[in-house]
Amino acid sequence: MAHQLDNTHEPVEGRAPLILGGHDFKSLTGKVAEPLERKTPLGWWLCFLPSVAMLSVLGIAVAWLFWEGVGIWGLNNPVGWGWAIVNFVFWVGIGHAGTLISAILFLFRQKWRTSINRSAEAMTIFAVMCALIFPGIHVGRVWVAYWMFPLPNQMAMWPNFRSPLIWDVFAVSTYATVSLLFWYVGLIPDLATIRDRATSRLKKIIYGLFALGWRASTRHWQHYERAYLILAALATPLVLSVHSIVSMDFAASQLPGWHTTIFPPYFVAGAIFSGFAMVVTLMVICRKAFKMEAILTLRHFENMAKIIMVTGMMVGYAYAIEFFIAAYSGNPYEQFVFINRAFGPYAWAYWIMVGCNVLSPQIFWFKRFRTNLKVLFVMSIFVNIGMWFERFVIVVTSLHRDFLPSSWDYYSPTFWDVLTLIGSFGLFFTMFCLFARFLPMVAMAEVKTVLPGADPHGDGPKAVIQGAD
Amino acid sequence: MGLPLPMVPQLPEGKAFGLLARFKDAPAIHAACEKVRDAGYTKWDSHTPFPVHGLDRAMGLKASRLPWIVLTTGLSGAAGGMLLQYWVSVHAYALVISGKPLFSWPAFVPVTFELGVLFGALGAVFGMFALNRLPMLFHPLFSANSFAAATDDGFFISIESWDPKYDETATAALLREAGAIEVEVVNNE
Numbered sequence: 001m002a003h004q005l006d007n008t009h010e011p012v013e014g015r016a017p018l019i020l021g022g023h024d025f026k027s028l029t030g031k032v033a034e035p036l037e038r039k040t041p042l043g044w045w046l047c048f049l050p051s052v053a054m055l056s057v058l059g060i061a062v063a064w065l066f067w068e069g070v071g072i073w074g075l076n077n078p079v080g081w082g083w084a085i086v087n088f089v090f091w092v093g094i095g096h097a098g099t100l101i102s103a104i105l106f107l108f109r110q111k112w113r114t115s116i117n118r119s120a121e122a123m124t125i126f127a128v129m130c131a132l133i134f135p136g137i138h139v140g141r142v143w144v145a146y147w148m149f150p151l152p153n154q155m156a157m158w159p160n161f162r163s164p165l166i167w168d169v170f171a172v173s174t175y176a177t178v179s180l181l182f183w184y185v186g187l188i189p190d191l192a193t194i195r196d197r198a199t200s201r202l203k204k205i206i207y208g209l210f211a212l213g214w215r216a217s218t219r220h221w222q223h224y225e226r227a228y229l230i231l232a233a234l235a236t237p238l239v240l241s242v243h244s245i246v247s248m249d250f251a252a253s254q255l256p257g258w259h260t261t262i263f264p265p266y267f268v269a270g271a272i273f274s275g276f277a278m279v280v281t282l283m284v285i286c287r288k289a290f291k292m293e294a295i296l297t298l299r300h301f302e303n304m305a306k307i308i309m310v311t312g313m314m315v316g317y318a319y320a321i322e323f324f325i326a327a328y329s330g331n332p333y334e335q336f337v338f339i340n341r342a343f344g345p346y347a348w349a350y351w352i353m354v355g356c357n358v359l360s361p362q363i364f365w366f367k368r369f370r371t372n373l374k375v376l377f378v379m380s381i382f383v384n385i386g387m388w389f390e391r392f393v394i395v396v397t398s399l400h401r402d403f404l405p406s407s408w409d410y411y412s413p414t415f416w417d418v419l420t421l422i423g424s425f426g427l428f429f430t431m432f433c434l435f436a437r438f439l440p441m442v443a444m445a446e447v448k449t450v451l452p453g454a455d456p457h458g459d460g461p462k463a464v465i466q467g468a469d
Numbered sequence: 470m471g472l473p474l475p476m477v478p479q480l481p482e483g484k485a486f487g488l489l490a491r492f493k494d495a496p497a498i499h500a501a502c503e504k505v506r507d508a509g510y511t512k513w514d515s516h517t518p519f520p521v522h523g524l525d526r527a528m529g530l531k532a533s534r535l536p537w538i539v540l541t542t543g544l545s546g547a548a549g550g551m552l553l554q555y556w557v558s559v560h561a562y563a564l565v566i567s568g569k570p571l572f573s574w575p576a577f578v579p580v581t582f583e584l585g586v587l588f589g590a591l592g593a594v595f596g597m598f599a600l601n602r603l604p605m606l607f608h609p610l611f612s613a614n615s616f617a618a619a620t621d622d623g624f625f626i627s628i629e630s631w632d633p634k635y636d637e638t639a640t641a642a643l644l645r646e647a648g649a650i651e652v653e654v655v656n657n658e
């Protein structure tokens with residue numbers, strides 16, 4: 001059985017199949033729809049209830065923040081941007097892997113994406129929801145958060161469109177909207193499948209409403225596929241722009257440690273790196289929980305491990321180049337910041353970051369580790385930790401040493417900073433639990449196109465192998 | 470066709486919606502669609518659980534004109550974005566910032582781009598809905614016995630009774646000859 005489930009070796013001729021277990025269209029529908037149709041298992045409650053508890057922690061932390069103000073956080077005079085911004089960049093970055101899988105891998109015809117794209121896109125949306133909280137609450141006076149948008153107001157005041165912070169408002173809100181649209185368009189045929197299988201009237205009505213009356217017509221598929229392709233083509237430059245613009249929040253300032261041109265590509269690579277790690281974390285759990293070994297195969301995980309290793313090395317390269325540029329620039333302030341980053345008061349954070357992001361993914365040079373789910377799971381947690389620390393290092397180490405040594409200070413988070421971060425994970429996991437319970441976790445209509453029987457010119461076993469490409 | 474799909478017309482009382490034929494697999498429906506197309510039918514459709522590669526050509530459909538809708542909405546979004554920033558920065562709230570000209574357009578590129586993408590994406594999704602006439606929660610096909618399989622593992626052709634070439638017996642015979650494993654008359658209800 002174990003050998004049967006290994007599709008990480010290419011056969012001499014053709015390509016290894018992407019979906020195992022001898023699935024046909026009907027068995028695949030049944031397999032994906034099963035978690036939605038059975039009685040809620042105990043394991044789901046064991047994930048959902050702690051997540052909701054963590055989500056309520058977020059509610060408490062944010063309520064206290066609104067009551068008392070940003071003074072409850074550990075911000076001090078030189079460090080005016082703390083965990084709120086670290087968490088914001090962390091969560092936006094997580095989202096990027098979902099868009100990479102759904103859009104960029106689609107344009108490159110990477111058909112293995114079909115098994116993971118639905119849940120990766122869901123992850124994107126939930127991560128962006130978590131991210132959007134932080135710029136919303138960190139402004140201090142939340143009741144004027146609408147000043148971020150160009151809305152006519154009684155003060156006749158308008159935003160400054162030359163600021164990267166306003167670009168960010170447009171980038172992240174466009175990203176959230178387009179990700180949601182892309183995800184929903186992908187869901188429509190599968191919602192129709194659930195509607196047609198539903199046994200209770202209530203389910204039929206709810207899924208039916210969201211399926212919009214989809215009747216799987218080729219005249220519909222034609223416009224649908226075109227819309228999907230266009231959305232992928234729009235989402236690809238969009239996702240690259242979003243983290244580039246997030247990086248400009250830093251790069252367009254005059255601060256040594258932030259004011260570098262490498263930031264946009266470096267942030268995008270890091271975003272994809274951290275996002276894939278989160279996809280692996282979630283998929284290892286889902287594969288086990290929903291017994292989807294035949295759909296989420298080792299080949300999928302091996303591919304993700306390769307992407308994690310490549311993007312991890314891109315990030316490592318960016319860390320090295322920052323030091324080189326600091327040395328090469330001859331600018332003493334720039335040089336001080338980087339030496340201080342690696343050997344100053346926050347050296348511990350810097351080396352956690354390097355250890356998790358640069359050193360640990362190197363074990364993926366070995367296939368044995370790329371195809372070992374336990375190793376992958378542990379590694380994905382390391383990468384998530386490392387990428388959170390990367391944002392911490394960038395934000396805090398650059399700020400805590402001001403131009404005036406008299407204002408130098410050490411920043412530490414407070415109890416409320418920690419609760420807010422934990423709470424954002426609560427929101428993320430609550431949403432993901434609801435998704436796994438009520439929506440098809442795998443894009444059925446898309447996976448069916450990579451099954452051998454999908455080829456309209458199929459003629460026997462040879463076509464089976466080609467169809468798997 | 471590239472044009473929006475026609476609505477189901479008002480049919481006289483008692484007249485059937487048309488015929489629904491089920492086929493075994495993807496190769497079978499591909500071959501059958503070519504036959505129906507070559508027989509000269511125009512008011513018909515096929516239904517498959519996933520987009521079967523090349524089935525639009527086998528049905529003789531013209532390319533979707535959705536890209537033109539997206540081009541229009543995307544460019545409008547971008548133009549509107551640039552115009553908004555121009556109006557805000559030059560007319561509504563003219564402040565000199567960092568000694569830059571009031572209309573410092575390179576700084577306005579990111580928001581212009583984002584709004585272009587946003588309106589392009591909205592155009593793609595809602596344009597697709599409009600071309601497909603979705604949402605359409607009721608359709609006579611949903612009353613057919615086996616039609617629920619179209620979102621699972623069933624491959625179907627439906628021919629509508631107002632097609633000029635439609636004849637219940639002859640059309641059913643054509644579908645059987647094309648390899649249908651099951652042909653059903655769908656009532657208009």
